[in-house]
Amino acid sequence: MSRALAAGRAATAGRAATGGRAATGGRAAGRLAALLGHLERSSAALQASPTSTQNVAHLHPQTLRYTLDTELLSLEQRLFYETNGFVLIQKLVSEEDVRRFREEFERICRRKVQPPGLVIMRDVTIAKSEFVPDQKAVSKLQDFQEDPELFRYCTLPQILKHVECFTGPDIMAMHTMLINKPPDSGKKTSRHPMHQDLHYFPFRPTDSIVCSWTAMERVDRSNGCLVVLPGSHRGALREHHYPQWEGGVNKMYHGVQDYNPQLPRMHLEMEAGDTVFFHPLLIHGSGMNHTQGFRKAISCHYASSDCYYIDVKGTTQENIETEVKEIANRKYNMGDSITLQDTWAFRGRLVQGERKSL
Numbered sequence: 001m002s003r004a005l006a007a008g009r010a011a012t013a014g015r016a017a018t019g020g021r022a023a024t025g026g027r028a029a030g031r032l033a034a035l036l037g038h039l040e041r042s043s044a045a046l047q048a049s050p051t052s053t054q055n056v057a058h059l060h061p062q063t064l065r066y067t068l069d070t071e072l073l074s075l076e077q078r079l080f081y082e083t084n085g086f087v088l089i090q091k092l093v094s095e096e097d098v099r100r101f102r103e104e105f106e107r108i109c110r111r112k113v114q115p116p117g118l119v120i121m122r123d124v125t126i127a128k129s130e131f132v133p134d135q136k137a138v139s140k141l142q143d144f145q146e147d148p149e150l151f152r153y154c155t156l157p158q159i160l161k162h163v164e165c166f167t168g169p170d171i172m173a174m175h176t177m178l179i180n181k182p183p184d185s186g187k188k189t190s191r192h193p194m195h196q197d198l199h200y201f202p203f204r205p206t207d208s209i210v211c212s213w214t215a216m217e218r219v220d221r222s223n224g225c226l227v228v229l230p231g232s233h234r235g236a237l238r239e240h241h242y243p244q245w246e247g248g249v250n251k252m253y254h255g256v257q258d259y260n261p262q263l264p265r266m267h268l269e270m271e272a273g274d275t276v277f278f279h280p281l282l283i284h285g286s287g288m289n290h291t292q293g294f295r296k297a298i299s300c301h302y303a304s305s306d307c308y309y310i311d312v313k314g315t316t317q318e319n320i321e322t323e324v325k326e327i328a329n330r331k332y333n334m335g336d337s338i339t340l341q342d343t344w345a346f347r348g349r350l351v352q353g354e355r356k357s358l
Contacts, residue, residue, distance in 0.1 A: 280301070
């Protein structure tokens with residue numbers, strides 16, 4: 001296990017689901033001031049690429065840029081997120097909840113329930129084979145906001161308490177997924193290219209968005225755990241396209257174009273119920289599933305309801321808007337009138353506080 005991940009686990013080990021309180025007193029304040037000095041960067045380093053339409057907040061003296069002081073995360077946890085772009089909270093979701101989410105997933109796969117708006121995705125190798133109406137044919141459920149049982153994940157109090165540390169009290173659930181990574185067919189299509197989630201989102205500011213990703217069973221390198229580039233959240237939004245992979249790439253699985261595979265990476269091995277919260281600019285992906293089982297995880301992207309929509313035309317995100325509009329037109333015959341903003345406004349749901357701009 002790498003030193004950074006060991007530090008992240010040590011920061012969370014032994015705490016209840018609500019996390020530890022921030023350190024107090026002169027000693028903690030002194031440590032915070034010293035560490036802030038290392039974290040602070042010049043304003044030039046914080047300027048966004050002109051093609052990213054990205055708003056970036058500046059780090060003010062005696063404040064942390066990426067986290068809010070809700071007295072839930074410890075100082076160590078906050079500093080770990082500031083430096084690395086993610087924080088792992090162990091056993092945040094109960095075994096009972098994980099079991100219920102698995103059962104609902106199976107009901108959906110067997111078509112016992114058919115929530116409106118749900119997108120059922122299949123691995124490119126499965127899609128070319130005969131359809132089998134069960135979970136072995138499904139690689140991902142997306143947009144489950146109309147399924148009461150799965151959407152309950154997005155409203156779990158312990159999840160929202162942590163989300164508030166990044167977004168503030170007014171919280172929108174914007175994007176929901178249950179991932180069922182299949183055993184690799186031998187064509188390496190179970191991989192997910194290294195990417196930044198912000199590529200898909202036409203809303204800002206960036207630092208008011210966070211993802212919660214909960215393992216539904218043990219995830220490790222053998223079944224394709226998350227892989228992250230620590231600290232990459234402090235960069236700009238990069239250009240994304242489909243990677244040129246043999247064997248094919250799953251629909252909408254764009255990847256960073258100038259990704260350097262030699263950069264130091266971290267594999268996030270997790271147990272069922274462990275939850276990682278990460279920044280939308282963090283470069284991450286997942287490897288192949290080398291096992292015979294399916295690797296399941298459930299996730300939600302949250303944003304402050306103070307966030308606002310942007311026009312992505314003329315930016316690096318225009319290609320994803322074009323693709324989304326093509327899919328919407330093919331499925332719903334909506335013509336060219338729909339925008340990327342429209343698709344997100346339709347999916348977004350208020351889960352805490354007051355709905356404002358989004």
